[in-house]
Amino acid sequence: MDAKKLKLGFYGITGCAGCLLSVIFNEDEILDLVQLVDLKAFPFIKELNVDEDFDYVFMEGLVADKGDLETLQKLRKNCRFLVSLGACASTGCVPAYRQYTLKENYEHLLYKKHAEIQDLQPTPIDSHVKVDYYIPGCPPDKKEIVTFIKNLVMGKQPKPYESPVCVECRRNGNQCLLDLGKPCLGPITAGGCDSVCTNGGLECWGCRGPTKDMNLELMIRILKEKGFDDKFIQDRMRTFVGLKLPMLEQVFNVKINNIKPHN
Amino acid sequence: MSKSITLNHITKIEGHAKLVLGIKHGKVTRCELSAVEGSRYFEGLVRGRRFNEAHEITSRICGICSCAHVIAAISAVEDALGYRPTEQTETLRILLTLGERIRSHATHLYFLALPDYLGYESALAMASKFKPQLHNALNLMKTGNFIIKAIGGRDLHPVSATVGGWLKLPKKDDILQIKKMLIAVKKDAVKTCSLFSKLKYPNFKSSTECFSLVDKNGYAVLSGEFTSEKSSFRKNQYKDFVKEYHQPRSTSNFVVKEDHAYMVGALSRINNNHGKLSKDAGKILRSLKLELPSKNPFHNILAQAIEMVHCIDEAIKICSELKISNEQVERLELKKGNGVGVIEVPRGTLWHEYTINDNGIITNANIITPTAQNLLNIQEDIRAFVPFVIKKGKKSITLDVEKLIRSYDPCFSCSAHFLEVNWA
Numbered sequence: 013m014d015a016k017k018l019k020l021g022f023y024g025i026t027g028c029a030g031c032l033l034s035v036i037f038n039e040d041e042i043l044d045l046v047q048l049v050d051l052k053a054f055p056f057i058k059e060l061n062v063d064e065d066f067d068y069v070f071m072e073g074l075v076a077d078k079g080d081l082e083t084l085q086k087l088r089k090n091c092r093f094l095v096s097l098g099a100c101a102s103t104g105c106v107p108a109y110r111q112y113t114l115k116e117n118y119e120h121l122l123y124k125k126h127a128e129i130q131d132l133q134p135t136p137i138d139s140h141v142k143v144d145y146y147i148p149g150c151p152p153d154k155k156e157i158v159t160f161i162k163n164l165v166m167g168k169q170p171k172p173y174e175s176p177v178c179v180e181c182r183r184n185g186n187q188c189l190l191d192l193g194k195p196c197l198g199p200i201t202a203g204g205c206d207s208v209c210t211n212g213g214l215e216c217w218g219c220r221g222p223t224k225d226m227n228l229e230l231m232i233r234i235l236k237e238k239g240f241d242d243k244f245i246q247d248r249m250r251t252f253v254g255l256k257l258p259m260l261e262q263v264f265n266v267k268i269n270n271i272k273p274h275n
Numbered sequence: 276m277s278k279s280i281t282l283n284h285i286t287k288i289e290g291h292a293k294l295v296l297g298i299k300h301g302k303v304t305r306c307e308l309s310a311v312e313g314s315r316y317f318e319g320l321v322r323g324r325r326f327n328e329a330h331e332i333t334s335r336i337c338g339i340c341s342c343a344h345v346i347a348a349i350s351a352v353e354d355a356l357g358y359r360p361t362e363q364t365e366t367l368r369i370l371l372t373l374g375e376r377i378r379s380h381a382t383h384l385y386f387l388a389l390p391d392y393l394g395y396e397s398a399l400a401m402a403s404k405f406k407p408q409l410h411n412a413l414n415l416m417k418t419g420n421f422i423i424k425a426i427g428g429r430d431l432h433p434v435s436a437t438v439g440g441w442l443k444l445p446k447k448d449d450i451l452q453i454k455k456m457l458i459a460v461k462k463d464a465v466k467t468c469s470l471f472s473k474l475k476y477p478n479f480k481s482s483t484e485c486f487s488l489v490d491k492n493g494y495a496v497l498s499g500e501f502t503s504e505k506s507s508f509r510k511n512q513y514k515d516f517v518k519e520y521h522q523p524r525s526t527s528n529f530v531v532k533e534d535h536a537y538m539v540g541a542l543s544r545i546n547n548n549h550g551k552l553s554k555d556a557g558k559i560l561r562s563l564k565l566e567l568p569s570k571n572p573f574h575n576i577l578a579q580a581i582e583m584v585h586c587i588d589e590a591i592k593i594c595s596e597l598k599i600s601n602e603q604v605e606r607l608e609l610k611k612g613n614g615v616g617v618i619e620v621p622r623g624t625l626w627h628e629y630t631i632n633d634n635g636i637i638t639n640a641n642i643i644t645p646t647a648q649n650l651l652n653i654q655e656d657i658r659a660f661v662p663f664v665i666k667k668g669k670k671s672i673t674l675d676v677e678k679l680i681r682s683y684d685p686c687f688s689c690s691a692h693f694l695e696v697n698w699a
Contacts, residue, residue, distance in 0.1 A: 026313030029289045030338020030431045037430065039417040046399055055286045057386050059396035076313025106335040107315040118319025123521050129311055151338065151431040212428020212435040213442025247324060
């Protein structure tokens with residue numbers, strides 16, 4: 013292997029494989045892209061994987077059981093930089109919404125499992141290890157992944173996109189979905205997704221996480237004025253990024269009854 | 276002589292699975308296949324949510340078949356509300372599903388299955404010697420992704436499909452472009468059939484029953500009855516026939532039909548529907564002189580290759596006939612009810628069921644994925660297959676067993692934890 017090439021690994025813990033697919037679905041670039049780097053591990057599409065001595069590990073998925081945590085901790089030790097790939101790794105995404113749902117909603121699904129597959133509280137990877145870079149989104153924008161890797165190869169620092177979804181949405185000429193009475197979270201959500209959901213007629217659900225300077229109170233007030241009740245607003249905001257919005261508890265001035273971890 | 280083989284991390288599959296195989300005196304003494312993907316409890320997460328939120332949430336079960344979960348969830352909710360979608364809505368859902376099947380089969384065939392047969396560790400490692408073949412794969416994946424993006428708004432976790440219709444309809448130009456790409460890519464699908472027909476498949480016969488949707492009106496996608504060569508039942512009867520149970524070692528449940536394992540997927544579909552394949556797909560199938568029904572699970576990848584040609588032909592036909600009219604999303608009257616959505620997806624038949632109350636809130640959900648249905652069958656096939664290769668070395672047995680597992684195109688992201696213990 014070329015000693016100068018960056019040594020990369022792509023791994024998944026509990027998730028949907030969609031982020032790893034987003035890497036592969038760069039159909040025009042993928043064959044050239046892998047030539048730019050030393051692809052040491054990608055178990056989803058490779059039989060032979062050397063899981064040590066990485067420059068960068070890209071991690072899809074969240075920590076949902078002991079096996080996830082062990083894999084994550086081992087890879088963290090074996091890489092210089094850890095990249096959180098997609099919403100599960102970055103925010104816990106939909107699976108972490110379990111922390112905000114009533115236990116009675118899912119306890120009928122629980123059963124006795126062997127020790128190594130025992131559940132842990134569903135959490136993003138930065139709840140457990142240091143993360144150096146985030147590629148947010150459910151799924152992440154596939155072109156963003158290519159740009160990110162090319163930047164690394166060229167020695168440039170990848171920069172996060174910080175403007176809200178509304179900037180791209182407006183640029184794309186969409187009619188404002190909030191104005192149409194839809195519960196769009198675009199104003200408080202970091203863009204960089206080319207407003208793909210609102211382009212397709214769906215209101216933003218906030219999957220890329222809150223902007224640094226969001227006005228959460230105003231967002232909630234607008235949604236209430238549009239007729240959405242507290243429960244709906246909380247559920248929506250928590251579906252993808254609940255753990256990144258701990259302040260919701262104070263904003264709604266309620267003890268989050270159901271937030272009690274079950275483990 | 277005794278051997279024990281443990282595959283803790285089976286590569287080149289979606290999600291995470293584990294196999295424990297024990298061999299003693301030439302006999303299989305232990306064979307346990309388990310999903311070890313962490314549990315995510317989707318059926319619990321949708322409880323308390325609104326009827327038109329289920330598909331956005333359950334889409335996240337699986338990246339590669341997110342369209343499938345979206346359409347299955349929407350169909351089940353519409354069934355619960357007693358709504359029948361318009362013909363245009365239904366046609367676009369089928370087109371989205373066909374696009375997803377083309378993409379999924381191409382990805383599985385070339386990136387996950389083929390390297391085993393050509394003696395490579397990965398598709399990427401084949402790049403220097405098999406570049407044209409990889410380009411065929413990428414062209415097919417790109418076409419599938421283009422269809423999904425044009426119809427669904429995004430290629431993974433599509434956004435435009437909703438309960439009662441489409442939030443955004445494709446433009447005439449999108450449909451023309453899809454048709455153009457499909458016509459251009461068809462030769463790549465035909466070449467795929469030719470490539471996969473030349474591979475040497477182990478001679479093995481499973482004793483299973485092959486189930487898929489069967490509809491008199493065509494190669495079933497979103498309609499028909501769940502049918503095998505022996506029996507058939509309607510979607511709302513599924514709980515009378517299909518039972519789920521769990522094992523402490525696996526985060527996916529196991530599914531049986533009247534106490535027996537069964538198989539779903541491309542091979543089952545071809546077995547049950549081969550007379551309804553498109554003209555060219557049927558011609559290719561006949562040229563292979565495959566004895567039908569085939570019970571050789573290794574043929575599932577051949578069946579996927581043939582299905583790609585069929586899906587391309589079907590999608591071209593839809594694009595040729597489709598005239599998009601500006602239909603708005605139907606606002607459905609909320610009432611309590613229970614509904615089932617069933618759909619043929621890349622890996623087999625997918626079931627979603629929801630119960631909704633008077634306010635449109637979901638009070639119960641049940642989801643059965645293709646891989647959960649295949650899991651016991653794969654395990655039983657491994658048990659039956661290993662004696663044929665038992666004299667080989669450990670490495671060779673392992674490769675053969677992995678080939679067998681991969682031929683089913685299992686998705687453990689999907690299957691992990693779908694078990695209903697108490698249906699209220």
